[in-house]
Amino acid sequence: MKHRRTQSGPRSLSALGEKGLLHLLTSSWKTDARIRTGVGDDCAVLRGEGKAHYLLFKTDAVVEGIHFTAKTPPGLIGRKALARALSDLAAMGATPHSAVITLGVPAKESPSRLRAIYRGMETIAKKYQVNLVGGETTRAAQLFLSVALLGECRGYQPVLRSGARAGDLLFVTGSLGATQKKHHLLFEPRLAEGQWLARHKLASAMMDLSDGLGADLPRLAESSHVSPQLDLASIPRARGATLKAALNDGEDFELLFTVSPSHVKSLKKKWPFSTPTHCIGVIRPRGKQTGGSNVAHGFDHFQQR
Amino acid sequence: MKHRRTQSGPRSLSALGEKGLLHLLTSSWKTDARIRTGVGDDCAVLRGEGKAHYLLFKTDAVVEGIHFTAKTPPGLIGRKALARALSDLAAMGATPHSAVITLGVPAKESPSRLRAIYRGMETIAKKYQVNLVGGETTRAAQLFLSVALLGECRGYQPVLRSGARAGDLLFVTGSLGATQKKHHLLFEPRLAEGQWLARHKLASAMMDLSDGLGADLPRLAESSHVSPQLDLASIPRARGATLKAALNDGEDFELLFTVSPSHVKSLKKKWPFSTPTHCIGVIRPRGKQTGGSNVAHGFDHFQQR
Numbered sequence: 001m002k003h004r005r006t007q008s009g010p011r012s013l014s015a016l017g018e019k020g021l022l023h024l025l026t027s028s029w030k031t032d033a034r035i036r037t038g039v040g041d042d043c044a045v046l047r048g049e050g051k052a053h054y055l056l057f058k059t060d061a062v063v064e065g066i067h068f069t070a071k072t073p074p075g076l077i078g079r080k081a082l083a084r085a086l087s088d089l090a091a092m093g094a095t096p097h098s099a100v101i102t103l104g105v106p107a108k109e110s111p112s113r114l115r116a117i118y119r120g121m122e123t124i125a126k127k128y129q130v131n132l133v134g135g136e137t138t139r140a141a142q143l144f145l146s147v148a149l150l151g152e153c154r155g156y157q158p159v160l161r162s163g164a165r166a167g168d169l170l171f172v173t174g175s176l177g178a179t180q181k182k183h184h185l186l187f188e189p190r191l192a193e194g195q196w197l198a199r200h201k202l203a204s205a206m207m208d209l210s211d212g213l214g215a216d217l218p219r220l221a222e223s224s225h226v227s228p229q230l231d232l233a234s235i236p237r238a239r240g241a242t243l244k245a246a247l248n249d250g251e252d253f254e255l256l257f258t259v260s261p262s263h264v265k266s267l268k269k270k271w272p273f274s275t276p277t278h279c280i281g282v283i284r285p286r287g288k289q290t291g292g293s294n295v296a297h298g299f300d301h302f303q304q305r
Numbered sequence: 306m307k308h309r310r311t312q313s314g315p316r317s318l319s320a321l322g323e324k325g326l327l328h329l330l331t332s333s334w335k336t337d338a339r340i341r342t343g344v345g346d347d348c349a350v351l352r353g354e355g356k357a358h359y360l361l362f363k364t365d366a367v368v369e370g371i372h373f374t375a376k377t378p379p380g381l382i383g384r385k386a387l388a389r390a391l392s393d394l395a396a397m398g399a400t401p402h403s404a405v406i407t408l409g410v411p412a413k414e415s416p417s418r419l420r421a422i423y424r425g426m427e428t429i430a431k432k433y434q435v436n437l438v439g440g441e442t443t444r445a446a447q448l449f450l451s452v453a454l455l456g457e458c459r460g461y462q463p464v465l466r467s468g469a470r471a472g473d474l475l476f477v478t479g480s481l482g483a484t485q486k487k488h489h490l491l492f493e494p495r496l497a498e499g500q501w502l503a504r505h506k507l508a509s510a511m512m513d514l515s516d517g518l519g520a521d522l523p524r525l526a527e528s529s530h531v532s533p534q535l536d537l538a539s540i541p542r543a544r545g546a547t548l549k550a551a552l553n554d555g556e557d558f559e560l561l562f563t564v565s566p567s568h569v570k571s572l573k574k575k576w577p578f579s580t581p582t583h584c585i586g587v588i589r590p591r592g593k594q595t596g597g598s599n600v601a602h603g604f605d606h607f608q609q610r
Binding site for chain 1: 316317318319321324326329330331333334335336337339344348349351353354358362363364365366367368370371374395402403405406407408409410412413414415416419420423427431434436437438439440441442443444445446447449451453455495521586597
């Protein structure tokens, strides 16, 4: 197993960071012809039957003390555990299919709290037509739920992070910076919006905002090998949110997507949802000065839209 | 979210037990027509395209201090995490497809240990042609890996726990009671054997032995509404294992399956594997005296086989 060799690795997780850790753990992974897209997008994309059928596969976890606390209403813990993964399906335009749950549970945990957590998960599963089909319970020092979710795109292509092209315009659903006031527990995953964008081939790239626009936009840009320019004044802010909050607060769970200039008119005309969508920037060719992490400073051209 | 209502639930997990907890959490789950079998078998069974295509969906976790320790060679931790879930696919006769991993990791964890864990997982993934396609990392108090695994049966039916009929004979692969000596880290999931039994329609019911024959056989019996009778003398024991160990030790990860009397000759003649298989009992109609948990006392008729 060669674990002696591993002495040469980096010294600490904090030095490495999440991106470095992911690279360390997964960069040697290889996939076969059954897989269209592995690590690096919101979900993995598995080839289904025929040309326009894909299975989307995702896992996501919530841990006590990190994603919720002892004071969080239990039903909302279960709701959040599933909603987070649903948001990743939404980000590719997929329809939910089935989920399995791993529950890690301390010996002293109250069964009634667990039941309430599961009732909350069941309620949102029903709302979005997710089949809860199985799971596993294990003892653990700390309560956690890991949700594995399967979805599909049938008759159309999932929208990847990597499809943005120079000249595309950048859009976001809803408003940003609303992580106060239990938004992280109560948000609605943008499934209908994501599916609609994918079915109508209107989004060239898409992802969900889980770590804040300032952290997530560079990921989309890096996947697409482009540089984004934000029009800061156009970023829709939640009531009371500062620009800083709109850029940096995590757990918005809105959709960030790019649209070819030739499709923008169609998008604006046909958008059928009460959730608003706003243009917040433009995609530029990858420049030497403006790296993937450039998300600052207003973009004036943009006023032309 | 009605969490006040949950005050009426049972007081403690230990009073409830794992079976009681599962019932509490999942008995209200409902699934739609896309699902063939939800909670209660080794994997969930999802309908694929056409009549003889099924997707199998499973999650399983390993937690530090419970499934492995600080002294466990890291590569074997990763190996075990995936092998356990593979054994559940084997138990239904499925072929592995793809896996996603949730990693819960304490801040002070060593990146090189994590890398070695993932290398161990990658090695067994390659061996059994599992695509590692994604995952999620989160901070946690205790190291854990939750593996969600997707498999399929294409052109044949998965073998459920519920298909055993009175008169069927009971078989097991390999030998039991070998949980000493790192067997729980080094076992080979019986994928080829499970697939062969399913493809040839030789097993009427099947499961893998993860909690010991004495605990698992009653589960198969309960699913099938039958009573098993064991021929204790016929149970193949690992070198040095007592009968008690063969009955009670967990983590054997052998296959337990039932075979119609009309298929036993064919099974014995065609079995193509170096792993032996032994007949260890017979299935009886569910009797009032002999409940699902009756796994004691030798079975004499059985010597006739």
